[in-house]
Amino acid sequence: MNRSFREGVLPVDKPVGPTSHDVVAVARRALGLRRVGHTGTLDPFASGLLLLCVGGATRLAEFLTGMDKTYEATALLGVATDSEDRDGEVVSRSEGWRLVGEAAVREALSALTGTILQVPPRFSAKKVGGVAAHRLARQGTEVELPPKEVVVHRLELVSFDAPEVRFRVRCSSGTYVRSLARDLGESLGVGAHLTTLRRTAVGRFSVDGALALDDLSREELVSAASLTPADALADFPRVVLDEAGARDVGHGRPVAAALPDGGPVAALVGRDLVAIGEVRGGQFLPRKVLVGRA
Numbered sequence: 323m324n325r326s327f328r329e330g331v332l333p334v335d336k337p338v339g340p341t342s343h344d345v346v347a348v349a350r351r352a353l354g355l356r357r358v359g360h361t362g363t364l365d366p367f368a369s370g371l372l373l374l375c376v377g378g379a380t381r382l383a384e385f386l387t388g389m390d391k392t393y394e395a396t397a398l399l400g401v402a403t404d405s406e407d408r409d410g411e412v413v414s415r416s417e418g419w420r421l422v423g424e425a426a427v428r429e430a431l432s433a434l435t436g437t438i439l440q441v442p443p444r445f446s447a448k449k450v451g452g453v454a455a456h457r458l459a460r461q462g463t464e465v466e467l468p469p470k471e472v473v474v475h476r477l478e479l480v481s482f483d484a485p486e487v488r489f490r491v492r493c494s495s496g497t498y499v500r501s502l503a504r505d506l507g508e509s510l511g512v513g514a515h516l517t518t519l520r521r522t523a524v525g526r527f528s529v530d531g532a533l534a535l536d537d538l539s540r541e542e543l544v545s546a547a548s549l550t551p552a553d554a555l556a557d558f559p560r561v562v563l564d565e566a567g568a569r570d571v572g573h574g575r576p577v578a579a580a581l582p583d584g585g586p587v588a589a590l591v592g593r594d595l596v597a598i599g600e601v602r603g604g605q606f607l608p609r610k611v612l613v614g615r616a
Contacts, residue, residue, distance in 0.1 A: 327353055327376065327541070327544045327545065327548060328355070328376070328377050329376055329377030329378050329379050329551070330376055330377070330379050330548045330549055330550055330551065330554070331373055331374065331375055331376070331379050331382065331386070331548070331549040331550075331551070331553075331554040332349070332373070332374040332376060332533060332538075332544065332547060332548055332549075333371060333372075333373055333374075333527055333529070333531070333532040333533065333547060333549070334349070334371070334372045334373075334374055334532055334533050334534075334535070334538070335369070335370065335371065335372075335529055335532040335533065335534055336364050336368075336369055336370060336371075336372045336535075337369055337534075337535065338366070338367060338368070338369045339366060340366065340535075341363075341365075341366050342360050342362075342363045342364050342372060343360075345360065345372055345374070345535065346358050346359065346360055346374065348535050348538060349374050349376070349538050352538035352539040353376065353538065353544075355376060355377060357376065357377050357378075357380050358374055358375070358376050358380070359374070359375050359380045359383050360372050360373065360374055360375070360383075361373040361374075361375060361383050361386040361387045361524070362386075362387050362391065362495070362524065364519075364521060365407065365409075365519070366409075367407060367408060367409055367518075367519065368519040368520065368521065369519075369520045369521075370393070370519075370520040370521030370522060370529050371521045371522065371523060371524050371527065371528070371529040371532055372521075373386050373524055373527065373554075378551070378612060379551050379554070381610060381612060382551055382554055382555065382598075385555060385558075385586055385598065386524065386525070386554060387495060388495045389495060389524050389525030390475065390492055390493065390494055390495065390524075390525060391492070391493060391494075391495060391497070391521055391523070391524055392490070392491070392492045392493075392521070392522050392523035392524075393490070393491050393492075393493075393499050393519060393520060393521050393522065394480065394488070394489075394490050394518075394519075394520045394522055395488070395489055395490075395491065395499050395502075395503065395516060395518060395519045395520070396486055396487065396488050396489075396516070396517045396518040396519075397486070397487045397489070397502075397503035397506055397507065397514045397515065397516055397517065398485055398486055398487075398514060398515055398516075398517045399419035399422060399484065399485040399486070399487060399506075399507055399510065399512050399513070399514045400415060400416045400417065400418065400419035400485045400507075400512050400513060400514070401414075401415055401416075401485075401513060401514070401515055402414045402415075402504070402507060402513030402514065402515055403515040404444065405443060405444075405500070405515075406443045406498075406500035406501055406503060406504045406515055406516060407500045407503075407515055407516040407517070407519075408515060408516065408517045410515065414513050415513070416511075416512040416513055418510075418511060418512040419484055419485040419510075419512045420484070420485075422484060422485075422510050422512060424479070424482045426510060427479060427482050427487055427506075427510070428479055430506050430509040430510055431477050431478070431479055431489060431506065432477075433509060434474060434477055434502055434505055434506065434509075435474050435475075435476070435477045436473070436474060437471060437472075437473050438471070438472060438473075438474060439469035439470070439471055439472075440469060440470055440471075440472045440497065440498065440501050440502075440505070441467055441468075441469045441470075441501065442467045442470060442498055442501065443498055443500055443501055443504075444467070470496065472493060472494050472496055472497040473493060473494040473497070474491060474492075474493045474494075474497065474502070475492045475493060475494075476490070476491065476492045477489060477490075477491045477493075477502070478490050478491075486517075487506065487514075492523075499516060499519055500515070500516040500519070503515055503516040525557060526556075526557055527549075531547065532547065533547050550593070550595070551595040551612065552588070552590055552593055552594065552595040555588045555595065555598070558586055558587060558588040558598075559581055559584070559587045559588070559601075560587065560588045560589070560590055561577070561579045561581065561587060561588070561589045561590070561601075561606045562590055562591075563577065563589055563590065563591050563596065564591075565591070568589075568591045568596055571589055571596060571597045571599075571606070571608045571611065572596065572597075572611060574608055574611060575608075576605040576606060576607050576608070577589075577605065577606050578604060578605060578606070579601050579604060579605060579606035580604070581601045581606075582601065583600075583601055583602055583603070584600065584601060585598075585599060585600025585601065585609070586598050586599070586600060586609075587599055587600055587601055587606060589606060589608065595612055596611070596612055597609075597610060597611045597612055598610045598612070
């Protein structure tokens with residue numbers, strides 16, 4: 323058991339098989355800590371980067387969850403499933419994929435790029451009347467989810483070896499890659515579902531160098547891979563405080579800030595993250611205080 327690491331963010335490379343909650347459970351045992359959470363679910367059939375927030379850093383989870391995600395994925399043309407991925411039941415088959423060329427695939431991917439309206443999968447955690455859609459779908463209840471606006475910053479073809487389409491996507495948080503595969507198949511008139519999915523980045527953080535599950539019990543590897551709370555939010559605008567400003571923020575009081583209005587903004591004393599908030603009218607307004615100051 324690794325008891326030396328108490329707080330921060332750990333990048334973990336989730337393998338195919340376990341759920342994101344399983345990874346959290348492994349981390350809790352390996353680190354000897356209860357306060358561990360993740361920042362964006364990966365389905366069991368998916369692999370790749372999962373950012374774990376440990377100790378007091380669990381309060382950062384909402385800010386890391388909202389970062390853009392990058393994936394590498396494979397869609398199989400000609401077969402549609404009810405879950406839009408390989409774990410679902412087949413609902414239609416088509417041999418039409420034999421007539422699909424690479425130019426048509428590229429055109430269909432291009433049409434799915436930018437700000438789009440995406441209908442989430444029936445088998446998802448989206449709530450319908452307070453109940454998760456996947457629970458209703460498994461009960462045989464007809465589920466209709468409203469489309470949601472998402473942003474697909476980049477969607478590029480990696481290779482086309484019919485009927486398989488390998489693609490890379492960078493998208494806003496909340497985008498369903500399996501629904502991109504579904505919509506690709508529908509656009510081509512042949513149906514499709516997602517067969518592989520690997521998350522390669524969350525914001526600026528890459529899966530390269532992320533910890534394997536077995537690494538979580540090795541103190542030297544955890545220490546080398548860990549991010550301090552300030553490091554985890556390094557891309558956020560920041561306000562650097564002196565001790566007097568830190569005391570004010572620690573008590574929830576605003577302080578002067580030479581930044582344009584907006585948020586979230588990180589407030590630091592030296593290299594320590596003390597609060598997250600927003601700037602309004604030349605003042606930093608703390609919304610989440612992480613370190614109280616006497």
